[in-house]
Amino acid sequence: MAPPVQITMSPYYGDPDFSAVESRAAQASTDLVSVADILRNAFVYPPHSVYEDVKLVTFGFCPQQDMTRTPEFRFKFRNAGEVPEVxxxxxxxxxxxxxxxxDAVARSCSNMRAPWQLQSGGKDSTTLAIAxxxxxxxxxxxxYHGGREEDEVASAAQVAKTLGLRHETLVCDPGRAYDRYLAVVGRMPLLTADFALLSYIDLGTEIAAQSGDGMIDGLGADSYFGTPVSRQQRWLAKLAQQMRLPARVSELPLIDRSFELCFVLGSLQMNAIERVFxxxxxTDAEVDNLFGREMAHESKARLALFEKEIASAGxxxxxxxxxxxIAGSAGAFAKGLYAARALSMRAAYPFCDRALREWVHDEVPRRQKVDPDTHVNKLLIRKHIATRFGELPYVRKKGSFRFDLCGLAERRFDVVRNYAQETRELLPGAMPWLDRNRRRxxxxxxxxxxxxxxxxxxxxxxxQRTGGAVAMAA
Structure with missing residues (x-):
């Protein structure tokens, strides 16, 4: 058996090289615990990957450590937004x-001939567009116009026009986006199920069709600027009690029609850390039903690697x-890195640049990061935006490149059910879940x-079609 592959996979560490995993993908074994990770949390817990013999060095782990032994997680941006005072x-x-x-933009895009920026019209993408x-x-x-829950197009178009940049809009068509995913699924180097993955696949395919060769993404600044905790987020953390409820509790009459009730019941069954994702x-009970055996506990056990460091938070x-x-490294960044690789493109993350991030974290005083009275964050970014713009409508309310989840279910249910039938030996509970919940x-x-x-x-x-092996869980 070949030794495990270890990939340094974080934009904070540079561009990842997926060639080693791609060269041995046909022989690599699918890790079913990692599949359980994705179903429980939408990403694979690092340092693991969807392959048993491929480990990932994400930000917080040391590239010099062996990820197959006892790696240590250390958060790199302690006290972000709080120090130095002066x-x-x-x-x-x-x-x-x-x-x-x-400088960060120039460095991260130096290997791009025709870059495209993912422009939401919000704080991070606007300050990035100025640079x-x-x-x-x-x-x-x-x-990306994902639907009625957001309206960032006018703000984004205003930003581009003011700065003299060309602006395009792609309206979410969930069927088209999913078909584009199916067209490249075999070229995905690894797997994540971030809730914007299909948006990125859709965008990347569109960019490539218009001769673009790279995506500039505005992720990466939150961790070192500091992110205030809202009242709702505090409430959700307290709500997460790790209860074990029946697998079908969210399918009960009346409950099953209410997103709010289902969300509360789902949160009650989560760990507080996992509720942040x-x-x-x-839920754990549902994951066990999908596999037809106990699997959730092995996925949940992977959280222990992070608990000591998180418990030390000040x-x-x-x-x-x-x-x-944790979710940022293995989900948020991964969606762009994997999508770009599958589409033979490049992904750039200027906010992850070492010189920029270390200057903000180590030198910029608190009064330039977070207002201690109002807890308004990213004050320096807001001041930078103010040099070119008045108040933008999207700066006042956070949003994202959302995806039409209900539209996907409506348009591609039968396609997904066919895949459930094809993979029923691995996930025997998937087809019954789909049939039972179609009307929901x-x-x-x-x-x-x-x-x-x-x-x-x-x-x-x-x-399965390409003869990939499966590593059965203990």
Whole structure:
């Protein structure tokens, strides 16, 4: 047996090289515990991957450590947004930030001939667009209109027009996006089911069709600028009690039609750390039913690697930032890295640039990061935006490139069910779950779970067709 492959996979560490895993994918064994991770949390717990013999060094792990032994997780941005109180030297904070961000854009996009920026019209993408207009004015901005829950197109278009950048809009068509995923699923180097993965596949395919060769993504700044904890987030953390309820409790009459009730019941069954991760997912009891045997406990056990470090957090902010960093590395960043690789494109993350991030974390004073009274965050970014714009409508309310989950279930149910039938030996409970819940998929809670199956099942089917082995859990 060949020794395990270890891939350094984080934009904070540089561009990942997937060639080693791609060269041995046909011989690699699918890790069913990792499949359970995805169904429970939408991503695989690092340092694991969907393959048993491929380990990942994500941010917080040391590339020099052996990820197959006893790796240690250490959060790199302790006290983000809280220290230093006073800078050692006074600077033109906005001016230095702009210069460093321009340098970060130039470095991260140096290997791109025709870059496109994923432009939401929000804080991070707007401040990034300002730097892009100076460092890479040949960049095209593109906005993904995911549906009624967001309206960022006007703000994003205004940003691009003011900066002299070309702007395009791609309206979410869930059937088209899913067909595009199926077309490249065999080229995905690894697997994640981040709830924006299909958005990225859709966007990447569109960009490539218009001769673009790279996507510029605005992820990466939250961890070192500091993210205040909202009242709702505190409430959700308390709600997570790790209860073990019947697998079908969310399918009971009246409950099954209410997203809010289903969400509360799902949250009660989660660990507080896992509740921080985005989206509605399968409960432990449901995961065991999908596999036809106990599997959830092996996935949940992987959280122990992170618990000591997270328990050392000095504030609720830091506790949440640490928890989110797990999902960020293995889900948020992974969706772009895997999608770009599958589409033979490149992905750039300027906010992960070492010089920029270390300057913000180590030198920028608290009063430039988070207002201690109002807890408004990213003050320096807001000031940078103010040099070119007035208040943007999307800066006031957070949003994202959402995906039409219910629309996907409506348009591609039969396709996903066929994959469930094809992979029934691995997930014997998938087809019964689909048949039982078909009428409930207009509820986003149930549609979120359908989405996870829609990502996982075709990948498993492709592995079966190509003779991929399966590593059976203990």
């Amino acid at each position: 800078a050692s030297t006074e600077q033109d904070w906005v001016g230095v930030y702009h210069r460093l961000l321009c 892009i207009a100076d460092a890479r004015p040949d960049t095209v901005c593109i906005t 985005p989206g509605s997912r399968f 504030s609720a902010w830091e506790w949440r930032d640490m928890s989110m960093s 998929l207009d509820n986003k809670y149930h549609a979120s779970k359908f989405y996870l199956l829609a990502i996982v099942l075709p990948w498993l089917a492709h592995r």
